[in-house]
Amino acid sequence: MKQFGSETEAVDALAESYREIRQEIGKIIIGQDDVVKSVLISIFSNGHCLLVGVPGLAKTLLVHTIAQVLDLSYNRIQFTPDLMPSDITGSEILGEDRAFKFIPGPVFSNIILADEINRTPPKTQAALLESMQEKIxxxxxxxxxxxxxxxxxxxxxxxxxEGTYPLPEAQLDRFMFNVMLTYPSFQEELQVVKNTTSNRNVELKKVLTTDQIRYFQQLVRTIPVTDNVLEYAVSLAAKTRPGTSEATDDVNKFLSWGAGPRASQFLVLGAKCHAAINGKYSPDKEDVQAVAEPILRHRIVRNYKAEAEGISVENLIRRLL
Structure with missing residues (x-):
């Protein structure tokens, strides 16, 4: 691992690495720029990501491509109603020497794709979510x-x-980002079809090692934040809580539940990383705003009035910003 002379040099190196990673991913993934950015920010911030989108939008391909470019081990777990916690974490078996031996499950990888996580019962969901939080x-x-x-x-x-087990709010809160995938534009879909229906073979370059990724994760935490940006992030999360002194009229009218302190933490971490990948040495309010929507989207709960009037969560977040 190369040692950098100063923190500014290290931030420059992260910004350059990010550009290289985007370039490599772009060889395979067409469009989805915001999604790729959110996934990379959550990796460098040591968080996790929830992707919500209809089938066929290259979610699996995206994760596999990122794993290749970052030279990380990768496993995909297909969540089904009959999946057991031991199918994720691993289990102990009795060996030939009559001693119990631990056989690691698919969770023992750097990147895990938990496909259709809401298709499995809460007990199995909890096994993965414990691993996410404790890293053990x-x-x-x-x-x-x-x-x-x-x-x-x-x-x-x-x-x-139908037949799903929606993640409860407390478990959703463990995800740094909730990213919505949309359909590609006509031109993007044209390019996707052209690339995937020909005999095209793409070589991906490995941009970072595991040591470098861990170094950059530590770097993001050491980036300084001014008090006014810190206060802005905490204030933004506080404004989503109905019935409090900070809550806006919209929040009191349309929300039944607001974001907790974890939202404030992720807003600051996400802003630090967003600043760093853009070559800035300290985040400003614009960096907080850039990551606010995917961080707050799954942490605030609309009431019946908002649903009746067709007021979306995204609409309420934009009003707050």
Whole structure:
């Protein structure tokens, strides 16, 4: 791992690496710029990401491509109603020497794609969410540390909700970002179809090592934040809480629940990383605003009045900004 002479040099290196990563990902993934940016920010901020989008929008391909470019181990777990916690974490088996031996599950990877996480019962969801929070797995009284860096990207299909187990608010809160995927534009889809229906072979360059990623994760935390930006981030989260002195009229009228302190933490971390990848040495309010929507989207709950009047969560966040 190369040592940088100063923090500004290290931030410049992160910004340059980010540009290279985007360039490599762009060889495979057409469009989805905001989605790619959000996923990379959450990786460098040591957070996790929830992707919500209809099938066929290259969610799996995106994660696989990022794993290749960052030279990280990758596993995909297809969540189904019969999936057990041990299918994720691993289990102990009795070996030939009559001693129990731990067989690691698919969660022992740097990047986990939790496909359709809302298709599995809460007990199994909780097994993955514990791993996300603690970065450890406990089986048979023994603690096993997960490889670092560790990043979970979970997907949900917003259309077909029959037979699903929606993630409760407390578990949704563990995800740094909730990113909505939309359909590509006509030109983007044209390019996707052209690329995927020909005999095109793309070589991806590995941009960073695991040590470099961990270094940049530490770097993001050390980036200084001015008091006014810190206060702006905390104030933004506080404004979403109905019934409090900071709440706006819209919030009191349309929300039944607001964002907790974890939102404030992620707003500051996300703003630091957003500033760094753009070559800035300290975040400003614009950086907080840039990451606010995917951070607050899954942390505020609309009431019946908002639903009746067709007021979306995104609409309320934009009014707050």
């Amino acid at each position: 797995v406990t089986v048979g009284g023994q603690t096993h540390h997960l490889p670092q860096p560790f990043f979970v990207l979970a997907t949900q299909n917003p259309i077909e909700q």
